[in-house]
Amino acid sequence: xxxxxxxxxxxxxxxxxxxxxxxxxxxxxxxxxxxxxxxxxxxxxxxxxxxxxxxxxxxxxxxxxxxxxxxxxxxxxxxxxxxxxxxxxxxxxxxxxxxxxxxxxxxxxxxxxxxxxxxxxxxxxxxxxxxxxxxxxxxxxxxxxxxxxxxxxxxxxxxxxxxxxxxxxxxxxxxxxxxxxxxxxxxxxxxxxxxxxxxxxxxxxxxxxxxxxxxxxxxxxxxxxxxxxxxxxxxxxxxxxxxxxxxxxxxxxxxxxxxxxxxxxxxxxxxxxxxxxxxxxxxxxxxxxxxxxxxxxxxxxxxxxxxxxxxxxxxxxxxxxxxxxxxxxxxxxxxxxxxxxxxxxxxxxxxxxxxxxxxxxxx
Ligand code: SF4
Ligand code: SF4
Numbered sequence: 001x002x003x004x005x006x007x008x009x010x011x012x013x014x015x016x017x018x019x020x021x022x023x024x025x026x027x028x029x030x031x032x033x034x035x036x037x038x039x040x041x042x043x044x045x046x047x048x049x050x051x052x053x054x055x056x057x058x059x060x061x062x063x064x065x066x067x068x069x070x071x072x073x074x075x076x077x078x079x080x081x082x083x084x085x086x087x088x089x090x091x092x093x094x095x096x097x098x099x100x101x102x103x104x105x106x107x108x109x110x111x112x113x114x115x116x117x118x119x120x121x122x123x124x125x126x127x128x129x130x131x132x133x134x135x136x137x138x139x140x141x142x143x144x145x146x147x148x149x150x151x152x153x154x155x156x157x158x159x160x161x162x163x164x165x166x167x168x169x170x171x172x173x174x175x176x177x178x179x180x181x182x183x184x185x186x187x188x189x190x191x192x193x194x195x196x197x198x199x200x201x202x203x204x205x206x207x208x209x210x211x212x213x214x215x216x217x218x219x220x221x222x223x224x225x226x227x228x229x230x231x232x233x234x235x236x237x238x239x240x241x242x243x244x245x246x247x248x249x250x251x252x253x254x255x256x257x258x259x260x261x262x263x264x265x266x267x268x269x270x271x272x273x274x275x276x277x278x279x280x281x282x283x284x285x286x287x288x289x290x291x292x293x294x295x296x297x298x299x300x301x302x303x304x305x306x307x308x309x310x311x312x313x314x315x316x317x318x319x320x321x322x323x324x325x326x327x328x329x330x331x332x333x334x335x336x337x338x339x340x341x342x343x344x345x346x347x348x349x350x351x352x353x354x355x356x357x358x359x360x361x362x363x
Pocket of ligand 1: 265266267268269270272303304305306307308309310311320321324
């Protein structure tokens with residue numbers, strides 16, 4: 001597979017690389033198998049994170065002994081020095097390498113976090129010490145906020161930046177990507193398929209490949225996904241693929257869930273992202289798959305107390321309380337149309353939601 005120079009790190013990484021978040025959702029042997037399969041198919045750059053539960057350990061097992069043939073990146077949410085030290089030590093142990101190729105500060109979305117990281121004697125200085133010891137090669141940063149990343153990159157401390165970028169989310173094209181290029185900072189693209197909202201993942205990846213220096217890391221946890229994504233390398237985006245992406249964009253609007261799950265957990269055990277993505281999934285895979293378990297999850301969505309906790313965590317500023325209730329109602333309406341929920345029960349549920357909202361507005 002063609003390789004791309006990852007900015008000033010000088011690392012030569014595969015044109016399509018590997019996002020290690022989803023392997024935590026399959027069994028351990030399957031996770032190891034898919035990573036090895038990706039390597040056999042030419043992928044040499046693997047990205048994971050401390051918070052992706054089993055992902056680091058599985059990558060470590062799958063890539064053990066491959067040395068410089070692979071490049072492994074991980075990341076930590078910690079802004080506190082002692083916690084970051086612990087995370088680095090755990091990642092080092094999990095990945096089973098002589099060194100970590102790239103350690104990134106994970107999802108830095110606020111200025112105060114950035115300040116905490118780069119303050120004298122803080123987490124960044126600690127990572128620089130690890131670099132001097134040879135246990136770490138490069139330091140990067142990830143974020144959902146392009147404006148903040150402009151500030152971060154100007155500090156000169158980071159060699160890579162990882163950002164969401166796809167056919168729908170292109171804000172970074174205006175300033176951040178040009179700045180990163182001018183500073184020779186490697187650009188890693190998270191969410192290249194926007195959490196799977198496109199009809200064709202392959203078209204979504206091919207759209208990103210038109211930018212020769214951007215490195216998409218689609219998440220993959222099944223061998224079929226590797227086989228589905230890699231043919232994106234086979235040629236430029238076709239007019240039909242572009243039309244498909246545009247149709248998806250118009251269909252989704254701007255208020256859609258990217259399935260990042262940063263909003264979780266809900267104190268009321270509501271699966272917000274699951275509810276928000278269900279309509280799109282059923283539309284594509286067939287409403288006949290709607291089961292009693294789905295219906296129960298949507299009924300649970302109606303019990304949302306509008307506490308705002310999930311909305312405060314959502315990096316896309318989605319008005320989640322309203323969206324969860326509206327979407328749950330829309331899905332339950334579909335269940336009525338399909339004859340999987342009685343109209344009477346739906347009316348009762350609707351009345352309960354209205355009563356709760358009336359009493360809330362009187363408070
Ligand atoms: S607003 Fe609703 S869905 Fe969100 S955390 Fe609160 S109860 Fe859960
Ligand atoms: S609602 Fe927001 S935080 Fe939650 S999964 Fe969707 S995009 Fe992510």
